[in-house]
C-alpha cells in the first residue's frame with residue numbers, strides 16, 4: 001500500500017493531481033487488514049481523503065468478488081467511469097489484469113421489453129408528449145445494448161410513459177416471460193455473475209436483500225450474486241434505506257396500477273368477462289373510498305390512531321379486503337391463463353396481506369405512518385401511501401446481512417458520533433468491528449468561506465423565494481457563476497430558477513431537464529455555469545477545480561424531528577435511556 005500511495009509511488013507517477021494524503025494510506029491499510037482478517041470495518045474519512053481509491057486498491061489486490069454499494073448515482077458513475085479505469089490503467093498498463101466490472105442501477109432505470117412490446121401491440125398513449133416519448137423509446141430499444149434510460153438524454157426524468165415501461169420487479173414475470181432471454185435485467189444479472197466488482201446503490205442492494213430474505217434465499221431470488229465482501233460508501237444512509245425495504249407500503253396508486261394492468265392484459269388476451277369487469281370496478285371503488293377516509297394531512301405523518309380508525313371504518317376496510325379476494329378468485333378461475341395472470345394474483349395477494357398488516361398489526365418495533373403527495377393544481381390526484389417501517393433495523397441487518405458477510409466496510413465523511421461509532425454499531429447491528437476515524441485532508445479555515453445570511457425569512461414562508469433569489473443572484477455575481485444551487489424541494493428549486501431566469505449572465509442548468517449525468521457533464525464543460533438541483537446532488541458529486549467554486553443550499557437537510565420515523569426512533573432511543581438529541 002505504501003509503495004502505491006507514498007510520494008514517488010505509483011499513484012504519484014500516474015495521477016495528474018497527486019498529493020500525498022496520509023489518511024488515504026491509513027484507510028487503504030485498514031481495508032486491506034479487514035479483508036485479510038475477515039472482519040467488518042467502519043471508517044469515517046473526512047472530505048478530501050480520497051477514500052474511493054483507498055478501498056478500491058485493496059479490493060483489487062484481494063482478488064475477491066466484491067459489491068460496492070453507494071448512496072448516490074453520482075458516486076457510482078465516478079467509480080465506474082473514472083476511478084476504476086484509472087486504477088486499471090495504473091496497475092495493468094498492458095491490460096494484463098483486466099477487471100470485470102459491472103454497474104447496476106435500480107430496476108426502474110431499465111426498460112422492460114415485454115411492456116414495450118405489449119404497448120406496441122395495443123398502443124394506449126395519452127397526449128402528444130407520450131407519443132413523442134414512445135417513438136423515442138421504441139427506436140432506442142432496437143439499438144441499445146443495456147436498456148439503461150440514461151442513454152436517452154432527450155427523455156425527461158419525470159416522463160410518465162417511462163414509469164409504465166420500466167422493469168420494476170413487482171410487474172416482472174421472471175423466467176416465464178417471453179422476453180426473458182433478451183431482457184436487459186437478465187443480461188445485467190449475467191454480467192454481474194461474471195464480474196469481479198459490482199457497483200450498485202443502497203436501494204438496489206437492500207431491495208435485493210429484502211427479496212432474498214422474503215423468498216428464504218431461493219437460488220433464483222434477487223439479481224445480485226452472492227459475495228462475501230461488501231463496501232458501503234456513503235454509509236450514513238444505511239439505516240434509512242434498509243428500513244424502507246424491510247417495511248411495507250400500500251398505496252392507492254398500487255391498487256389502481258393493479259386494476260389497470262389486469263384490465264389491459266385481459267383486453268389484449270380477449271379474456272375480459274362481465275364478472276371480472278365487475279370485480280375490477282368494485283376494487284377501484286372500494287380502494288378509492290377506503291383511501292379517502294384516511295386521516296387528513298399532507299406530507300409524512302404518523303398513523304397513531306389506527307385502532308380508532310378501524311372501529312369507525314372497519315366495514316370499508318373489510319370491503320376492500322373482500323374485493324381483493326374476489327379479484328384473486330376471478331383471476332384464478334379464468335379458463336386459460338396467460339403467464340402474467342399468475343403475477344397479478346401474486347400482486348393482489350401481497351396487497352391484501354400487506355394491507356391487513358398495516359391496519360391490524362400490533363408489532364412494537366414498527367412505526368405506522370401515512371404519506372400524502374400530489375393533489376396540486378385543478379383536479380390534481382392525491383397519492384396516498386400507508387407505510388410500516390421497522391423502528392430498529394439492527395436485528396434484521398445483523399442476521400440477514402452482517403452475520404452472513406465475511407467482511408463489510410462502511411465508510412463516509414460523516415459516521416462517527418462524539419468521535420466514536422457506538423451509536424452506528426447499535427443502530428445497524430454491527431458487532432466485532434474495527435474502527436478508524438480520519439480527519440479531513442482540507443484546512444477549512446484557510447481554504448473555504450462560509451456565509452449564512454442573517455436576515456433572510458424562514459424558508460417555509462412565502463416571502464423567502466423572492467428574498468433568497470435576490471441574495472443568490474448577488475452571490476453568483478461574486479463567484480462569477482461556477483456554482484451549485486441546491487434545494488430541499490422541487491417546488492422551491494423551480495420557483496427560484498424561474499425568478500432568476502433571464503436575470504443571470506451565466507448559463508443556467510436545471511435538474512430534471514436531462515439525466516443527471518448529462519447535466520453534470522454539461523456543468524463541467526460549460527464555463528461559469530450554474531446548476532439548480534435537489535437532494536440527489538447534495539453528495540457524491542465530483543467536480544474538480546474552480547468550475548465548482550460555490551455551493552448554495554436553501555436550508556440544512558437535517559432529519560425533521562416531527563417526521564414519523566425520526567420521532568419513533570427518538571422515542572425508542574430515549575426509552576433505552578439514551579439521549580436521541582446527541583445521537
Ligand code: SF4
Pocket residue numbers: 111112113114115167168171172173174175177178179180183184185186
Ligand atoms: S423478464 Fe421481467 S423485466 Fe424482463 S422483459 Fe420480462 S417482464 Fe420485463
